[in-house]
Amino acid sequence: MANMAVAVGGTPAPAARPTRRNWVPYALLLPGLLWLAVFYAAPMFTLGSQSLQEGNVYDGYVLTGNVGIYPEALSEYWPHLLRSLGYAASATIAGLVLAYPLAYYMAQKAGRWKNIMLILVIAPFFTSFLIRTLAWRIILSDGGVVSDIVHTTGLINLLDIMGLTQGGTLLNSKFAVMAGLTYNFLPFMILPLYAALERLDPRLMEAARDLYASGWETFRHVIFPLSLPGVVAGTLLTFIPATGDYINSRLLGNTQTVMIGQVIDSLFLRVLDFPKAAALSFILLVMIVTLVGIYVRRAGTEELV
Amino acid sequence: MAWIRKHLLLFAALVVLGYLLIPNLIVAIFSFNKPRGRYNYEWNEFSIDAWLNPCGNPGICEALGLSLRIGFTASLVATILGTLVAFALGRHRFRGRSATNLLIFMPMATPEVVMGSSLLTLFVMAGIPSGAMNITIAHIMFCLSFVVVAVKARVSSLDPRLEEAAADLGATPLQTFLRVTLPLAAPGIAAGALLAFSLSFDDYIITNFNASPSSITFPMYVWGAAQRGTPVEIFVVGTVMFLLALFIVIIGQILSARRERQA
Numbered sequence: 001m002a003n004m005a006v007a008v009g010g011t012p013a014p015a016a017r018p019t020r021r022n023w024v025p026y027a028l029l030l031p032g033l034l035w036l037a038v039f040y041a042a043p044m045f046t047l048g049s050q051s052l053q054e055g056n057v058y059d060g061y062v063l064t065g066n067v068g069i070y071p072e073a074l075s076e077y078w079p080h081l082l083r084s085l086g087y088a089a090s091a092t093i094a095g096l097v098l099a100y101p102l103a104y105y106m107a108q109k110a111g112r113w114k115n116i117m118l119i120l121v122i123a124p125f126f127t128s129f130l131i132r133t134l135a136w137r138i139i140l141s142d143g144g145v146v147s148d149i150v151h152t153t154g155l156i157n158l159l160d161i162m163g164l165t166q167g168g169t170l171l172n173s174k175f176a177v178m179a180g181l182t183y184n185f186l187p188f189m190i191l192p193l194y195a196a197l198e199r200l201d202p203r204l205m206e207a208a209r210d211l212y213a214s215g216w217e218t219f220r221h222v223i224f225p226l227s228l229p230g231v232v233a234g235t236l237l238t239f240i241p242a243t244g245d246y247i248n249s250r251l252l253g254n255t256q257t258v259m260i261g262q263v264i265d266s267l268f269l270r271v272l273d274f275p276k277a278a279a280l281s282f283i284l285l286v287m288i289v290t291l292v293g294i295y296v297r298r299a300g301t302e303e304l305v
Numbered sequence: 306m307a308w309i310r311k312h313l314l315l316f317a318a319l320v321v322l323g324y325l326l327i328p329n330l331i332v333a334i335f336s337f338n339k340p341r342g343r344y345n346y347e348w349n350e351f352s353i354d355a356w357l358n359p360c361g362n363p364g365i366c367e368a369l370g371l372s373l374r375i376g377f378t379a380s381l382v383a384t385i386l387g388t389l390v391a392f393a394l395g396r397h398r399f400r401g402r403s404a405t406n407l408l409i410f411m412p413m414a415t416p417e418v419v420m421g422s423s424l425l426t427l428f429v430m431a432g433i434p435s436g437a438m439n440i441t442i443a444h445i446m447f448c449l450s451f452v453v454v455a456v457k458a459r460v461s462s463l464d465p466r467l468e469e470a471a472a473d474l475g476a477t478p479l480q481t482f483l484r485v486t487l488p489l490a491a492p493g494i495a496a497g498a499l500l501a502f503s504l505s506f507d508d509y510i511i512t513n514f515n516a517s518p519s520s521i522t523f524p525m526y527v528w529g530a531a532q533r534g535t536p537v538e539i540f541v542v543g544t545v546m547f548l549l550a551l552f553i554v555i556i557g558q559i560l561s562a563r564r565e566r567q568a
Binding site: 005024026028029030031033035036038039041042043044046047049050071098099101102104105106109112115117118119120121122123124125126127128129130131132133134135137138139141183186187220236237240241243244245247251260261264265268269274277278281282284285288289291299 | 314315317318321322324325326327328329331335346347386387389390392393396397398399405407408411412413414415416418419420422423424425426427428432439442443445446449450453487499503506507509510513514523524527528531535537540542543546548550551553554555558562
């Protein structure tokens with residue numbers, strides 16, 4: 001370790017670096033990348049292999065190359081896959097709409113309140129996700145304040161018509177799951193947006209105004225395009241975990257809101273149908289990687305890390 | 306018009322802040338409840354029983370202890386490994402850089418349920434029974450990338466001339482590293498460690514795939530409790546965690562403000 005430390009701190013003449021200390025970056029990378037290779041990359045292969053095996057947990061599995069499991073799993077669970085993507089997309093869009101004004105205010109307008117607001121955004125993120133999700137059961141319960149408001153304003157009828165709630169209760173509904181997903185991943189949207197908007201030079205907005213741009217035009221042509229790296233990072237950090245999440249759908253939803261993660265969980269841990277569970281897991285991974293790949297390419301920001 | 310718009314934005318920002326914070330407020334309020342049934346979802350009467358005996362519910366403090374142990378080990382290892390990787394990426398040129406970036410990025414772009422289930426297949430095929438060790442290994446894996454991102458952001462923004470100056474003034478490479486590079490990178494490392502700890506402490510999905518009945522972490526305990534009834538004690542733990550997090554984040558802000566003023 002001491003050797004490594006010496007190597008990092010040393011700043012030899014620029015010309016000397018590539019030849020003499022060429023092994024240093026590799027030594028630094030080795031333990032971390034090895035960990036990821038063994039416990040992230042290798043499991044993807046065992047997952048793929050598991051999906052192509054037949055047998056059962058008690059007598060063991062044999063690799064038979066049963067690719068038929070994929071169409072079988074898809075035909076059985078495509079509604080759950082689509083539902084998961086739909087919920088995650090809604091939560092991402094809702095999150096972007098909610099996060100943008102707060103991130104913009106913190107970055108450009110808050111002045112000395114900036115740090116306090118930042119603390120208030122980060123602190124909930126450091127406290128238990130599950131307990132906060134349980135709190136939503138209290139907030140949305142029948143007879144609670146939120147329930148009263150949507151009933152007196154008639155909003156509940158709108159939610160019922162849209163199919164987001166049933167029978168006038170907010171809990172155990174599509175609406176509750178989406179609200180929970182949006183809430184849970186909101187800090188992941190706010191922070192990258194804030195980081196992007198903070199770098200925004202206020203003089204650019206002044207210049208836009210001097211050139212007779214309206215508020216909307218300034219946003220549309222100056223602020224939003226410059227915040228795009230934050231938008232891309234935030235939407236990915238929301239969409240990806242939201243697709244696989246099943247804590248919200250399990251704690252706030254009903255039997256009609258079951259997401260794909262919940263299916264994989266129960267197939268693996270309760271039904272013990274390992275091959276089908278592995279196949280679904282693999283399908284989810286491929287879908288996400290494909291979607292993310294297309295999205296990142298279209299948004300034109302490849303250097304995310 | 307400009308006045309209205311300015312305050313409209315403030316209003317929107319405050320509503321969103323409220324959306325973020327109200328669940329924490331509810332958790333704090335309901336930690337003082339004395340529920341009628343097993344579920345702590347309806348306000349009944351004020352009581353400080355749960356605060357006086359937070360370990361009152363069987364298993365809760367064992368689960369909390371296990372989560373703290375796993376969180377501490379996982380964040381320590383992930384911080385060391387992640388910091389080394391971040392230094393390589395932020396300070397050195399080498400071949401294979403984009404492959405490295407991809408390997409670091411992938412765990413952040415993979416849903417937890419995929420990582421949890423794939424690790425389970427690895428351990429099953431290797432014949433390793435589920436348990437606390439598997440959970441710790443998994444946590445190190447998914448925390449690592451976040452540490453790399455946090456530390457790399459800091460390391461890349463450091464001025465390399467500071468290290469050159471130290472070397473010019475006769476510091477050995479070790480002295481330069483310990484007295485210049487490390488203190489400058491420390492805020493990034495601390496942020497990465499804190500993030501790793503909170504991710505580990507809070508994880509349910511990956512943990513659930515790799516846990517055994519004898520390794521129940523706190524989130525698993527809460528999940529199990531939510532199916533049978535919600536003891537008030539978990540709301541007490543939630544409140545304490547929130548206050549602790551608030552305290553740590555405020556201290557961090559004060560420290561970084563002080564550093565900025567000195568600089």
